[in-house]
Amino acid sequence: MATRSPAPFDRLADAARERASAGLTRRLRPRSADPGAGTVDLAGNDYLAFARHPDVTAAAAAAARRWGAGATGSRLVTGDTMLHRELEDELADFCGTEAALVFSSGYTANLGMVTSLSGPSAALVCDRNNHASLIDAARLAKAAGTRVLLFDHADTAAAEAALADAGREHRMLLTDTVFSVDGDLTDTAALARACAEDGAALLLDDAHGLGVVGEGGAGALTAAGLRGAPGAAAAVTLSKSLGAQGGAVLGPGALVRHLVETARSFVFDTGLAPPAAGGALAALRLLRAEPERPGRLRSVALRLSAGLNAAGLDATRPDAAVVSVAAPSRGEAVAWAERCRAAGVAVGCFRPPSVPDGRSRIRLTAHADLTDVQVERAVEVIAATGPTGGAR
Ligand code: PMP
Numbered sequence: 001m002a003t004r005s006p007a008p009f010d011r012l013a014d015a016a017r018e019r020a021s022a023g024l025t026r027r028l029r030p031r032s033a034d035p036g037a038g039t040v041d042l043a044g045n046d047y048l049a050f051a052r053h054p055d056v057t058a059a060a061a062a063a064a065r066r067w068g069a070g071a072t073g074s075r076l077v078t079g080d081t082m083l084h085r086e087l088e089d090e091l092a093d094f095c096g097t098e099a100a101l102v103f104s105s106g107y108t109a110n111l112g113m114v115t116s117l118s119g120p121s122a123a124l125v126c127d128r129n130n131h132a133s134l135i136d137a138a139r140l141a142k143a144a145g146t147r148v149l150l151f152d153h154a155d156t157a158a159a160e161a162a163l164a165d166a167g168r169e170h171r172m173l174l175t176d177t178v179f180s181v182d183g184d185l186t187d188t189a190a191l192a193r194a195c196a197e198d199g200a201a202l203l204l205d206d207a208h209g210l211g212v213v214g215e216g217g218a219g220a221l222t223a224a225g226l227r228g229a230p231g232a233a234a235a236v237t238l239s240k241s242l243g244a245q246g247g248a249v250l251g252p253g254a255l256v257r258h259l260v261e262t263a264r265s266f267v268f269d270t271g272l273a274p275p276a277a278g279g280a281l282a283a284l285r286l287l288r289a290e291p292e293r294p295g296r297l298r299s300v301a302l303r304l305s306a307g308l309n310a311a312g313l314d315a316t317r318p319d320a321a322v323v324s325v326a327a328p329s330r331g332e333a334v335a336w337a338e339r340c341r342a343a344g345v346a347v348g349c350f351r352p353p354s355v356p357d358g359r360s361r362i363r364l365t366a367h368a369d370l371t372d373v374q375v376e377r378a379v380e381v382i383a384a385t386g387p388t389g390g391a392r
Contacts, residue, residue, distance in 0.1 A: 094288060
């Protein structure tokens with residue numbers, strides 16, 4: 001009798017066991033709608049505390065009532081509204097670019113920006129530590145014939161050498177501005193000079209820069225003196241400092257017009273949901289009306305880092321809003337984050353494959369509305385529950 005072959009998904013249980021034995025299990029954990037006054041959130045990306053701001057939630061609700069819960073189609077079919085246009089105009093004005101195009105997420109914005117400029121005449125020069133969405137964009141670009149070259153993290157000289165070596169007519173340099181795991185900044189101005197010298201385009205992922213760096217939180221283009229620069233573009237997310245959902249590409253009008261017609265993650269994707277567009281627009285207006293918020297965020301990040309280092313931990317000095325604390329192993333990183341959560345301090349945990357082996361860490365994202373008392377409590381909990389802490 002022929003042996004029955006295993007069911008097609010049986011192999012997934014083996015893969016799950018392998019991940020478990022390597023300490024890499026990931027699971028979903030619904031958060032409470034009302035975290036309570038005792039909880040300190042250092043895990044979410046709601047940097048400026050806009051996600052639940054009454055003006056933002058009211059604008060999201062009003063947009064849903066006026067335009068519907070969903071966009072109903074791709075932007076090129078039925079998904080385009082005056083709300084999307086208003087958001088794009090205000091984003092471009094705030095960030096100092098000629099135009100902007102909103103996408104359904106920062107991820108799809110990155111995919112669209114990179115792939116629509118790709119092909120056999122193109123080369124893409126990428127920082128090794130780029131975010132997963134940029135890595136995926138580069139993979140798609142490569143599949144379309146683009147030459148992909150990597151340079152060592154934040155190494156401008158290596159980036160210049162890679163551009164010189166690229167050997168294709170259209171060259172692009174692709175990098176995060178604020179790296180999401182360690183929170184360090186790339187030298188955007190130096191990379192812009194290298195690109196200008198080479199005739200290459202500079203493509204930035206400013207997901208963690210918008211609302212955080214640059215005057216009034218206007219982002220990395222502003223911080224690097226690149227407002228209106230003809231050779232630069234940036235993708236942003238609307239889901240971090242703006243507390244909503246969605247993404248955008250900001251850059252010259254010619255690029256935005258090209259994206260509208262050719263970016264597959266724009267053309268074949270349902271438009272950004274109106275409540276997200278309305279919420280993001282309200283948050284952007286609040287940010288412009290209260291330009292001191294990014295400064296408050298930064299001082300919270302600096303206080304967190306200083307407190308943790310004073311407690312003997314190895315915390316990064318933040319250039320933006322992310323503070324990262326080294327853990328001795330991937331298992332320790334997971335257990336440490338669990339202990340923090342149990343003690344009422346939510347922190348992020350990064351281990352392979354999100355970071356290279358040996359670089360596991362807990363990650364803290366500062367928020368503009370954290371009080372001194374909350375920062376002190378967070379430092380105490382993180383130090384006491386840490387690998388060498390007293391509370392174990
Ligand atoms: N780039 C970076 C650096 C990010 O951290 C993220 C979000 N994790 C994204 C892009 C993707 O943005 P979104 O969540 O809006 O898809």
